[in-house]
Amino acid sequence: MTTTTALEGATAVTYGQRLAMLAASAPDKPALIVAHQAGGETVIGFGELERRSNQAARRLARAGVGPDSVVLVALPNGIAHAVASFATWKLGACVLTMNSTLPEHERQLTLAAARESGRELFVVGDTQEWALPGISRTELMNAEQYSADALPVVVPRPGTALATGGSSGRPKILVNPTPMVAVPLEPGERDIFGREPHGTALVASPMYHAMPFLQTYQNLFHDCTVVLLERFDARLAMEMIERHRVTWMVMVPTQMQRFLRVPDLDSRDFSSVKTLYHAGAVCPQWVKRRWLELLGPDQVVEAFGSSESAGGTFIWGQDWLAHPGSVGRGGELTEVRILDDEGAPVAPGEVGNIYLRWLRPPAGFTQNPDDNYAYWGAEPATATSDGAVCVGDLGWLDEDGYLFIADRRVDLIITGGQNVYPAEVEVALSEHPGVLDVVVIGLPDEAWGRRVHAIVVADPERPPSEEQLRRHCRDRMAHYKTPKTFEYVDVLPRDDLGKIRRRQLAGERLTSGS
Template sequence: MLAARHPDRTAVISVRPDGAETCLTWSELERRSNAAARALAAAGVGEDGVVVVSLPNGIPHIVWTTAAWKTGALVVPVNPAPPEREHADLLARVPGAPVVGGPAVPPDPPAAAADGAPFPSAGVPRSAALTGGSTGTSRIVLRRHPWTYDPEAPSPAGYTLAGMRIGQVQLVSLPMYHGGFLETHNGLAMEHTVVVMERFSPTLFLRLVERHRVGFMVLVPTLMRAAASVPGVESFDLGSVEALYHGSGGCHESDKRRWLGLLSPERVYEDYGSVEDIGFLAIRGDEWLKHPGSAGRPSGDVRVRRLDDGGADAPAGVVGNVYIRSSRSTRPRYLGGGPPLAERDGFLTVGDLGYLDDGGYLYLVDRRADMINVGGINVYPAEAEGVLAELPGVADVAVVGRPHDVLGAAVHALVVPAAGGRPRTADLDAHCRGRLVRTKVPVSYTFVDRLPRDAVGKLRRRDL
């Protein structure tokens, strides 16, 4: 329908790392996806089938996904370059599904028929998403909502986000096998011109915001930090941005405040949710300044509880297991199976730890699986990581536990030095001792060239 409404309008702009751009109009997207849908149908894909899209960011990813939906298939976007064992494990959970980007289905969509004849769409288009897998094997979660839209609705993407409106220019810098998938296709449903970075580069990112007058974008903390560290970042015109959303892990306070200054607090939003879609919280920058570090306060039908290990409610200010209940809080369904989420009285948890203040604002501290037990005292890596990240000589940091003969475990920091030079261990130690209690201060440091983060910026702690 959108192709018929404005056939010659640009739908997608794909940007290579060197800045070269390829544009795709709505009519071209329609024709190319029709041709690709016929190729999938010829390969036996039909209603209720599954198609694995294993492609990097770019136009082919969008064309094949749209084509699969026209056949009525469920789309599973996956990392095109994962470790071999992970890739084999994922494919074993969708046996027989064609893999676009694999040997059976080459990445380049077939040429569109000259007449552009429409493909007779069937079924209900659906997708699945992979959990982060930062501490274990990723699970394939079936998305509850189909990719169908009411063109008369004010928010045809199926949900309302402050600062997201019909007809914007959206910049997609996250990988399309993760967060970039949701934003790309919801953006297209809202008639956005979607500018897709084939690979993130902080300077190019800023240039694209300026060049295309980007109005909406989603980032993760690692990319926020990289972009804000570009020399002369203040000279880029970011005035077109109506909303920047960030999530996928805590944002260090110094990085958050940097972006609040670059854009203004009213245009920066932090959200908290999960692939399992059990509930959603968000907080705008000006509200965050009144509650620094908060992920927001439950609103609407969302409720949050913190429960101790015995299942009792933790009082305000006391860390507990974060449980959420809302109209979305139904147990997720997994392709290929997966362990159920823990549940209490209809409240579900994905394993996060946090506390609520007296005003009901949620503060996340870490994942339970990441917690370090130092002589019986719980230490949350995110706290020490945030303190170390304040230093200008630290480009990235991860805090882990290492064996200790007396305490059982001790805090150890892995530090990636900034380009300006490696900080002294004594300076790192002094900085931590001035801000952390003794048990949380790292007892040792290792300098490394990089940390094992995925393309979304999540730390793969199992690889440390």
């Protein structure tokens, strides 16, 4: 059975149907290769993944899971995550992928947001810790007593939900209300992420984040073997690229930078890689240029969008070299607008609020351009009357319509009446060879209102002085953007995707009197 959609006459199928198709055609083909941090790999083929997910689906159904349920998949990167997700989708339920190590306070706030869905919640993971009905990881992976036969086709709607702290730091849930069906790529076809069917994909980030979660399952849907790192490690990632001849990989700029810090980088073999897709944060230009040298401009694509999936821009290496620092254009897929705080358009080159609106869904997707993500536990994002969505990003368009990111509005520092975007200062400081990591925040200041403060992780073998860093910044930016104060730390509290909460760091320094 297939599910017909109005996507240019194409026929879309559910993720459960697609797994069954792949299992029937090539049961022994590796679906998922999990690279363990301690060494070794665990492999599951499409046939076994189909069998286990059918059995697990029946175990979840016995626990009460059905089309109106939300299943929290609170598992680390691994085969169990894939089994749980496909089992949930086969029942027509929604997967809410979760960080299994959340502290109790944040866990309770996240659950409170999820309960606003009005749906019954279940968990795959530590059921006692989450205080929800469901099954443990052990039960999930030991469900052999249940039938492995195909289940009736049910279209999940919604099929995916993602927990995020958002700009407020308070957990909220983003949920895609559209049917979870898609159109498989044809041989020789390439999607907007540079992905081709039948390839080998590397996913290096934890799947409780939107990008690695979605890209893992989209790659499996398109008949790609996914090499999944248990935890990010640049050397391990390089070994996987070489060993499994990875053709497509997804990373964030922090990970890209860590690759470049590996001493024997130039001796590694990246010849199999057809596409590096990166997103998630502003990429320092020196990092981008080095990757363009390593792989070639035709092998690197960058995207900008939001978890709300309101639209997106894309840029390949050749266009980036002509518009360095840009995150691309919306093209035929997305309308990009830059509006001021009153909702009026601003001139090219002028910073304003970024609004995105799908004009049509990308190839292989079935999302209605007007059917954006809904929210559980939060107010909807700011939107125009015709559905263009702003989620707090600031930027500008050049004369050719290429988009440039300034920063998040909540992170903007106004010092002495001047606007300073922390991301710009961070990029400049990251270019110094003695800086391993850096974050820039605004702190209260009697003279300036707020002062630019840099928190730096220095290379212990060649730590730069404050004056050296000031000179470095003054050579690259207007004087008012140069940090007035510096702080040296051993490590910054980034999550596994490289994200950091600037407001939390600023609050900690206010509390301590820094």
